[in-house]
Amino acid sequence: MILAEKIVRLRKQVGWSQEDLAEKMNISRQSVSKWESTNSIPDLNRIIMLAEIFDVSTDYLLKDNVEATESLSGGFETNAVQVSLEQAMKYVENKMAIGQLVAKGVFLCVGSVIPLFALLAMAETNQLNLTSNIACSLGVALILAMISIAVSFFIRTNQYESERAPIENQEFELAYGVHSVFKEKLQKFRSAYNLRLSIAIFMFIFSSVPMIFVSMFSNGNDIVLMMLMVMLLIIATGVYLLIPVSTKYEAYNRIIQEGNFATRKKIERTKRIEKFAVFYWPLLTAVYLGWSLWTMHWGITWIVWPVGSILFVALIGLMELLNKEDPS
Numbered sequence: 001m002i003l004a005e006k007i008v009r010l011r012k013q014v015g016w017s018q019e020d021l022a023e024k025m026n027i028s029r030q031s032v033s034k035w036e037s038t039n040s041i042p043d044l045n046r047i048i049m050l051a052e053i054f055d056v057s058t059d060y061l062l063k064d065n066v067e068a069t070e071s072l073s074g075g076f077e078t079n080a081v082q083v084s085l086e087q088a089m090k091y092v093e094n095k096m097a098i099g100q101l102v103a104k105g106v107f108l109c110v111g112s113v114i115p116l117f118a119l120l121a122m123a124e125t126n127q128l129n130l131t132s133n134i135a136c137s138l139g140v141a142l143i144l145a146m147i148s149i150a151v152s153f154f155i156r157t158n159q160y161e162s163e164r165a166p167i168e169n170q171e172f173e174l175a176y177g178v179h180s181v182f183k184e185k186l187q188k189f190r191s192a193y194n195l196r197l198s199i200a201i202f203m204f205i206f207s208s209v210p211m212i213f214v215s216m217f218s219n220g221n222d223i224v225l226m227m228l229m230v231m232l233l234i235i236a237t238g239v240y241l242l243i244p245v246s247t248k249y250e251a252y253n254r255i256i257q258e259g260n261f262a263t264r265k266k267i268e269r270t271k272r273i274e275k276f277a278v279f280y281w282p283l284l285t286a287v288y289l290g291w292s293l294w295t296m297h298w299g300i301t302w303i304v305w306p307v308g309s310i311l312f313v314a315l316i317g318l319m320e321l322l323n324k325e326d327p328s
Contacts, residue, residue: 004038006061010054011036012173025049037180081172083255088178091167092251094160099247103240105153110236112146113288115139117225117232124222167254179256186252196245203238207231208306276319284308 011021018036022029025046034040042050051058083091116139122128123135174182211227288304295301 002038003041003061004036007032007050008036008179009173010050010056014054021053024053082175083167083172083178084175085178085181087167088174088182088255091164091255092248094164095247095251096244098157098160098164099244101153101157102247103243105150106243107236107240108146108150108153110239111232112143112150113139114229114232115142115146117229121222121225121229124225174255182252182255186249186256189248189252193245193249196241200238200242203234203241207234207238276316280312280315284312 011018016024018029018032022032025032027046031040031042035042047058047061051061116136119130119135119139120132123130123132208231210230211224214223214227284304288301288308291301291304
């Protein structure tokens, strides 16, 4: 193991960032980064300082054939798992596969009521001799079918649990060179991520515009239903575009940050949100369908979705606030 790898390993063992180590040595973070990327080598005085800071011998730092990480005063140990480039790439592939499955499931959930709206619009215009009762029956049947398929997508994400667990649930450190490879990948991917994110946000904001515009100039139920279909389709498409790219971005960041405390907290937060969302959105869909089918005022009940979205964000904020106040 060369000096650069040893500096990285020692720094990770004590949970320091490059900034932390640079501050303790009274140097710039760029200097530490150059040491760890083998672009420069610390001078003898810095080597002695590193040995004192990490409580190891200078022999351990300078001699490649000395691999023991025992410290001069008894040493510290790490249970971190070393992750190779191949393992890191496999982790990103698995996360992308999960993201695709989740995106498909969410798309089907959000769009599950579109066939119902289409059938009701056909009933309003007396097409195919459809009555409102028949349209509702067929629409609800299609909703249940689409949600069943969506649930199957969600369940299939479990097949990747064991493969991603070592990186998501354990302390780990990257093998030499992996950090720089993924840092470069993230840098290249960031522009695509920002573009997809911008498009998705625009679609979410724009989705209600057709509905608002039509409600100002038309009172026809069939037109209102068509605009509801357009709104939900735009939202579903935005979600479908956003989830995979966000998953990949999060996976890259997870690899680069190597399981530090902040990243673990972020992953725990994401898991809490996912569990809450699995309960919340089906419940909101049930409320929407129940209210709509009871009153048949589809031009009014759509308000459940924007209100529900704002409420979801507020509840997530409250949940995180309560979690921070929990002493455990």
